Amino acid sequence: MIHIKMIHLAAQYLAAAGISFLDKKQDDSHTNLGFDAKKGYLETWPLNEGGCKIVFDYTQFSLHWITNNTARMTLQLDGKTHREIVKWMDEVTTALGRTKTYSYKLHYELPYGKMTDSFVFTKPLQRELNQALEFRRIAHRALENVVEKMKFDTNIRIWPHHFDSGGYETIKNIGLGFGMAIPDTMVNDFYLYTSGYSGHDGIDTSNFDEITFGEWKNDGFKGAVLPMQDVTEAKAITFFNESIRKYKAL
Template sequence: MDTLAQVHLASQYLATAGKSFLEAKSDDSHTNVGFFSEDHTLRTWGLDESGTYLAFQYDHFSLNWVSKDKKETFTLKGKSHGEIVEWISKIAVESKLSKPYVYDLHYDLPYSNEGSFKFGDPNSEELQKLTNLRTLAQNALEFFLQKENLESDIRIWPHHFDTGAFVVLNDGSGKSIGLGLAIPDSMVNGHYFYISGYHGHDGIDTSTFKNLAQGEWKNDGFKGAILKTSGTTEKTAVNFFQEAFSLYK
């Protein structure tokens, strides 16, 4: 299993911690995670009143449990799904969380951690590349939102594993904008930035939009703009978001 797939699977333990311990939200946002560039971690929302959280640490390929009383690390290399669930369950009880930990996904992933699966020893260069991409996305989105005076959480959604922001425009147009970083899929064979506009739940048609200086418009299935991350700098990504956003406005 490649490194991206292993990291995506590892993030599901964070998603299910959110599902286990937090009040459910209709948009599923209790299961999403944040990326923190200072220590290269994905982290859950605070799981209790004191801010306890479960993290995935890219550099050491580990899960970290952080509470006011303890910080414990669980290296994933060679570990089975059952061993990981047992560790999280045990440490949640020790931390006196009010509910039990249950690993229960309500969506399908293209790979499985069941049966004889064990996490491997991921390629350190690949891990670094994935860390760099998350950092690039986080910084570009923060800069774009600040520059355009827009407000949104920047979160990673565990199903599709995209770093995303979502903004409802306050200009009376009824439009909203979703943007972020996507992992390789059937549309692009590689990581890519995306931005798309909506009227209600309907994607805005882009067929009449002028060409972009960077990236390209799509209008078949996904309606929006994409920019491949290969060779992309933070400045290029921000310019891409800004140019596409100006056409939606």
């Protein structure tokens, strides 16, 4: 799925901006990304007091420099090399009045091998970009709905390493992670997940009742999963509500 690779790699320039310019957080949250479901943007935290951000635009397959909620500069990624993108990022972030320079140095490994200066980005098919964006929108809106209705404290953010949209809440000494993951060795599709932990150990799900959409896994990963094909926002909300309530009832 080359389009997922291209989008995932593009998001790393935003994560690198967080690493370069924001105060380091112990939980690595300075690297995570927001999502503007209306505009279809992944976005950094504000990089200065003026609220400047770098965003990735799914539909255009481009990066924007945002000030006052307006795109001031844009870089189309199709055909650009890694070296050219890093140079652009360094140039636009001079507007931060920064004391640090932009540096593409990730402290985690991605599953695509080492990034080289000569790596060239190729724009995925428009239908692939649109589908990836729609999956992200459905998941994000469902997650926001569940967080609001259940009065959770977590924010829904995108973690650039594994590229999942997710939240984390502690309920009665159970750590609860829930969100949407990109395809991996367990599910060959974007998929929703809910998983509970006692300490670092996944909670056994073998005696959990069936849920309306999706299924419980208990081998390796312990939790509920639902592939995103044909999932609506309503189905996603039902999945999260039912799976989270199983853990809340323990």
